[in-house]
Amino acid sequence: MTIVSPDPEPIASSAPPALLSDPLLEVVVLHPRDAEAATVGQADRLLALAEPELGGRSPEPAAVSAILRETDLPVRVLLRLEDGLGLSVEGLTRLAGLARDYLTLGAQGVVFGFLDRDLEIDRTACSALAQELAGTPWTFARAFDAALYADRAWRDVRRLPGLDGVSSAGSTRGFAAGGDELLRRCAADPDVAALLVAAGGLTTEHVPWLIRTGVRQFSLGEEARPDGSWSKAYVAADYVRAWRMLLDDAHQRALGVPVD
Template identity: 60%
Template sequence: MSIVSTPPQTDQPRPHRAPLLEVVVLHPRDVPGADEGGADRVLLLADPELGGTSPEPALVSSVCRETELPVRVVLRLSSSSTTTGAELVRLVGLAESYRSVGAEGVAFGFLDDQLEVDVEVCAHLAGQLPGLPWTFHRVFDDALETARAWREVSRLPGLDAVLTAGSVLGLDSGLDDLTARAAASPGVAALVMASGGLRGEHVPWLVRAGIRQFQVATSVRPGGSWQKAYVDAGHVRSWRMLVDDAVAHVERLEAGRSAG
């Protein structure tokens, strides 16, 4: 991908929103690195090689006891982008178990057999979990028609983030499309949680487009390994500083334009 020479611009200043840095964790031993490095939230999952599945409630409880950070947990029983009625019943039960042991929210998201956002299923599941905020899983990037997918997720109850790289291939391929969509729509920008091959050089472009939510996973593990290294506080701190500096820089520019 060739990054354009000028970041996306908008005619209207965007409302200032605090940046959010979410760190993916697999077990309690990952939590200290996220905590000490300055993460705002952690996302707990099992089977990262499958894109994340639901962990056991006992593991969720252990992670929640390790930190005062908000903990979200993946609600997903397999690597499939679809689900069934029987699975939905189980997912609701898991979510209630997660909430009872301290989880702040969950992450799920399903498509139908036409590769469109399964609004009915997602709305049903969200409706069964009143008051529990949630993130749309990165299966969002598998949707066939991106513009329609954004229209559909924007009306789902309780949703406050969409994991996306702008492309199923990751941010190196999807950055231009994602920043263009976010710059054109504050509603999209408010929901985007940039994820999927996120690199430091992507952050300023995403921030200029109005995006303030970021998720990091293997990039905060020495060697980039899920299995051979825990989340490292120094790696998380580097992302914390990068995101905060990028947001502060953009807000100074916007304040200068408003004053002028």
């Protein structure tokens, strides 16, 4: 797999330290074999989930345990059991217990995110679950892109305890539809760039520009699989390695470091 992308101008030498940090590459894994390939391909972190064709569900603890045995990379696990974008009181209790099981097994963090009936960030539900798991790093899930008002969503999400990332493509339809607007938002607001986990139909063309605006977290789903298939292909180590090289090359070029 060969990845070629355009090359924006280098970052000025006076760039803030946040722009100088190395990019993080996360890969979605469903099975131990996925975890092994992502590790060989030099991913930095794994996201374990089940049923990706349904938008992702929480995997069984036994599946998470098997994945953890195949890698020494940090693993985050998706917390989602119910259809829809919200969280019930019963669901909160179930997810908190499931998260504790994952953490006991060795998971490093979790991924979740809920919207209310008005399609705004459900700060009450998200804060309640985050507080149940106090001290556990977490990422807001791709449900974020279904928020009705992006400006308000980015404002509200920053107030959530323990959050260190927001998975987004700028649109529920992926980077092809929302990437350019997301790039403009990151360029205008360094806090958005720092939180963004670029995910959802991530394109190679966007990577150099995302790097240049300060984005340092990238997540691969179908992009790490031959033919982009969840059901017919495992994660391919060479695909992950190609993305690893793309991110590192874009980072070096953005800093003005000569690349062979």
